[in-house]
Amino acid sequence: MPSDRKTAPHRMRLQRRGPSLRKPPARRAVRKRDADATRAKILEAALAEFAAQGLPDTRIEDVADRARVNRRMIYYYFGSKEGLYLAALEAVYLELIEVESEIDVEQMDPVEAIAAMVDLKIDHYQTYPRFVAFLNMENLYGARHLRKSKRLAEFKTPLTQIIGRVLERGQRQGIFRKGIDPVDLYISICALGFMYFSNRHTLGVIFGRDLMSPEALDQRKETNVDIIISYLTRGMG
Amino acid sequence: MPSDRKTAPHRMRLQRRGPSLRKPPARRAVRKRDADATRAKILEAALAEFAAQGLPDTRIEDVADRARVNRRMIYYYFGSKEGLYLAALEAVYLELIEVESEIDVEQMDPVEAIAAMVDLKIDHYQTYPRFVAFLNMENLYGARHLRKSKRLAEFKTPLTQIIGRVLERGQRQGIFRKGIDPVDLYISICALGFMYFSNRHTLGVIFGRDLMSPEALDQRKETNVDIIISYLTRGMG
Amino acid sequence: MPSDRKTAPHRMRLQRRGPSLRKPPARRAVRKRDADATRAKILEAALAEFAAQGLPDTRIEDVADRARVNRRMIYYYFGSKEGLYLAALEAVYLELIEVESEIDVEQMDPVEAIAAMVDLKIDHYQTYPRFVAFLNMENLYGARHLRKSKRLAEFKTPLTQIIGRVLERGQRQGIFRKGIDPVDLYISICALGFMYFSNRHTLGVIFGRDLMSPEALDQRKETNVDIIISYLTRGMG
Amino acid sequence: MPSDRKTAPHRMRLQRRGPSLRKPPARRAVRKRDADATRAKILEAALAEFAAQGLPDTRIEDVADRARVNRRMIYYYFGSKEGLYLAALEAVYLELIEVESEIDVEQMDPVEAIAAMVDLKIDHYQTYPRFVAFLNMENLYGARHLRKSKRLAEFKTPLTQIIGRVLERGQRQGIFRKGIDPVDLYISICALGFMYFSNRHTLGVIFGRDLMSPEALDQRKETNVDIIISYLTRGMG
DNA sequence: TATGAATGAGCTTTCATTCAT
């Protein structure tokens, strides 16, 4: 039973504001009593804390302190710890979609285009480590929260469509082989990059290597592109 | 902070019992058996609970209940919750090593051998979902616990060595290209399989597919082999 | 601790408006009406919520929601939760006084008159269950709030006076015996009815009867009259 | 979700120990680690606190402090605040049953017997003010908790049976009139006493009298007996 | 070896209330 019923912000209808998380330009020089700003501060703090500590180990107080707001505000805006977590989870997905939406491969040749996308994924994982952390976490929970999201429809990755078109072009040009499912390929591309980041700590300990050094990362990018292109072009002369 | 007088089991020197978790054949009377059996029951329960709930959400009581032992016994045998977690983490690594040790590719031709290893990884993730869960978890913690393990040395995967030899054979036979690092290749192979399992819940929700159906799994195995072989044989005529 | 500048409504001198809670006919413009209406809506909501949930379990928000006003309005009009509760408590007492004032037994013979009053009490409890609830509640608090009421003087029940006069008439006519204290008799009459209502839930559970069925209620009325009249006429031939 | 599952005391099967709340004779001179004693101390404290403050205003800490036990113990033995309240509610009912069971009217003549029972009720309310408080409270909650009690069957008042037999005897002797329902009579007797106690605070404030003075109480006892006997003997010559 | 009793710290959440507009 949430405490701020009726008109509490966390109960309000989500207005579409586009996928961007950037706070809208401040019209006035308001410091306090700026609902949007407060909400954004909390969300940003939650992203950092949840990614660093995980859902159960993150204390509401940690988030409040980091956001420099009163604990109560978290409940005011997000209803509960789970509500906050869900909002954060949605945020990282929106970031993903935003990143994937920004790529434009229409002018590239197919091989270049695929390479660009393989790179993009790695860049995304590198730029948004919290995405990796959140996915890890959420999978530990069997995607329990994601499933409940009302914004699920917005999380359809645009890249599969793009991949589909590039594949077609490559096939028409006789560069890529046929019979490749875009979603499968998308997963393969992600896999090669994601696991490298998500398991970097255990792999690092086991192999005694620093997987995150610039050289290692460049190497990995190159390898991933190599792997995927090898796969797509196999037997095409 | 010593929790038990004299030498509590969790303080005793770990005797090497080989990687097997199966309890050794009863040598003495029934009394002695009970201790080992209790420890094993607790560990098995811990593996299940930690994999299902994660470290913080698993309550000592959950484990005790599942193992049908008194809470206190967990402290007797494992010292603390973290001690129990570490033991469980070590157990899944030992299972990994055991599985990887059982493969014998010396009689296969290089391509066959690589394919067998790609399959093996998938089989492992499928047979031991708790391995995937534990790795996910442990990476969320930055491998904090793994790093502390005194058995770290036992966790060196035997597959990298095997891969190294097969690569060499393949290169000598002019089938595989040169300049491929066994550890890098190992990571690539793992990645293609691991992420498919570790992210199965979120991927399932996002794409609305059941990634775990027998057909999907077969397809994935085939694809992974295809990808890796394409990569290794690229440009080799 | 003044909560509102100037003269907030809840600080204004209570103007006598008679015991009626009905809002007086609109004399001026619409604006003024709104204030009274808002206040009345809040009070009515408070009566319902407090009676249903009790003082501590009623949240200011419950009242605000039910009254469809902003939380802040409650503070504006009643100063605090306790202030609101006190106003509600006073309201049920005013209702009691109003009900008791409406009876006219001067034309009845003494027995008839007493019977009418016994009936009246039952009717009151039945019509205003919130009176029963509030009295129960207030007694749990040792009448702490009632004691503080500035309108205490208005709550002197008119029925004791009436009873006194009827008793006298009955005694003069040789129907009723002497030496009966009107207040004592009033309490006896109330008791027979009040406890039946106030304890209806526990009695219902314990005896497995529905005490509120029309038949049960009729029966109880009859019994109460019978009991009181028996008492008053005992030994009068 | 209670924390001490499986074998936590508050989950154990209630063993019938007779209605007495007196702690069993201490076999050894145990001070600490005496489960029964701890449980009893908590219960006694709960009876006092709940009766004095009401359910919502009683803080778990109040009870723990009064019982001089750790807060945690309350959850250990009673599972939750509601569990504790229910236990306390059951306790006052068991006290009621015990009190009512101790009366022996078989040797008295009917009038004497009824008088003794009327007195007994008053004595009960006077000796156990917490009974009055708990009934008041529980009726505010619509008997919600009582209804859930698994010991409900034990709360059938023995007095109704006794009343039934006395009524019969009186009727056979031509002293009491016929057609009187024992349960109805029981309620009437209770009502005359109960409301006097339960509403003593508001009545005291309204009438400016101390209803609890020894004289007032004697007077009330006498009146109640008088009223009930008048009722039963009305018209019997 | 095994177990019931006991503990202290800490976490999420709720609520009445006030600030600022």
Added chain:
DNA sequence: CATGAATGAAAGCTCATTCAT
């Protein structure tokens, strides 16, 4: 007259862990 934003205090409950037998 009305409202959204903000706050501090506290309450119930849970958990890992230890004591004592």
